[in-house]
Amino acid sequence: MKLLYSAVVLDDESREGLIDFVDLVFAVPYGWKRIGHHMTIGFKQPVPEHLRHDIGKPVQLIASHLGFSKDAIAVKVSGYHSNNDTPHITVAIPKDGKPFNSNLITSWIPMDNVPLTGTVTEVYAQ
Numbered sequence: 001m002k003l004l005y006s007a008v009v010l011d012d013e014s015r016e017g018l019i020d021f022v023d024l025v026f027a028v029p030y031g032w033k034r035i036g037h038h039m040t041i042g043f044k045q046p047v048p049e050h051l052r053h054d055i056g057k058p059v060q061l062i063a064s065h066l067g068f069s070k071d072a073i074a075v076k077v078s079g080y081h082s083n084n085d086t087p088h089i090t091v092a093i094p095k096d097g098k099p100f101n102s103n104l105i106t107s108w109i110p111m112d113n114v115p116l117t118g119t120v121t122e123v124y125a126q
Contacts, residue, residue, distance in 0.1 A: 001124040001125060002124060002125040003044060003045070003046060003122060003123075003124055004044065004123045004124060004125055005038075005040055005041070005042065005043050005044060005045070005122075005123050006040070006041040006042045006045060006046055006047045006120075006121065006122045006123070007038035007039060007040050007041050007118075007120075007121055007123060008038060008039045008041065008059055008061060008080050008118035008119065008120055008121070009037065009038045009118050009119050009121045009123075010036065010037060010038060010089070010116055010117070010118040011058075011117050011118060011119070013117070014116040014117050014118060015036045015037065016036075017114075017116075018036045018063065018075065018089065018091065018114065018116060019034045019036045019091060019092075021114055022036075022066065022073065022075070022091045022092070025066065025111065026066060026068065026073065028073060028091075028092050029094070031094070031095050032073070032092040032093060032094055032095065032097075033092060033093055033094075033095060033097070034091065034092050035090050035091060035092060035093065035099060036089060036090075036091050036092075037089070037090075038089065038118065038121075038123075039061060039077050039080065039082060039087055039088065039089050039118070040082060040083075040084055041080070041081060041082055041083065041120070042082075042083045043083070045083065046122055047120060047122060048081065051081060051120070054120040055120050055121065055122065056119060056120065056121075057119065057120055058117055058118070058119055059079065059080050059117070059118060059119070059120055060079055060115055060116065060117055061077040061078065061079040061080060061089075061115075061116045061117075061118060062077060062078050062079050062113050062114070062115055062116070063075035063076065063077050063089070063111070063113065063114040063115075063116055064076055064077070064078060064110065064111065064113050064114075065108040065109060065110055065111060066108065066109050066111050067086075067088065067102070067105035067107060067108040067109075068105065068107055069101065069104065069105050069106070069107065070094075071093065071094065071097055071098075071101035071104070072090055072092070072093050072097060072099070072101040072102040072104075072105060073090075073091045073092040073093075073102075074088040074089060074090045074091055074102035074105055075088060075089050075091060075111075075114070076088050076108055077089055077116065080120070084103065085103075086103070086105070086108075088102055088103075088105070089116070090102040
C-alpha cells in the first residue's frame with residue numbers, strides 16, 4: 001500500500017462543529033465543498049518516529065485563526081506536530097478546487113479558540 005499522508009483526522013463531532021462554526025462566522029461561497037477532515041502531519045510522509053506511539057490515539061487541536069483566499073478557507077491550528085509551515089485544517093474549497101491551496105493562504109484573522117479532537121493516523125491508498 002502507498003502512504004498518502006499522516007494526519008490528525010477529526011472525529012465526526014469536531015468536523016461537524018468546525019464546519020458549522022465557520023458557516024456561522026464566514027460567508028462560505030455558494031457551491032463550495034466542505035471538507036474539515038484533518039490536519040496534515042506530513043504529505044507522503046509517515047508519523048515521525050518520535051511520535052509513532054501516538055498512532056491511533058486521540059489528541060486535541062486548537063483552531064485559533066480563520067484563513068481565506070479565492071481558492072480555500074481554512075483554520076490555523078496548534079497542539080500537535082505538523083511539517084507544514086502553517087498547521088491548518090482545510091474547511092472549504094471551490095467546486096473544482098484543491099485542498100493544497102490552503103497552504104497558500106496569507107490572510108488570517110484571529111478567532112475565539114475552538115477545541116477540536118482527532119486521531120493520529122496514517123492514510124494509505126486503497
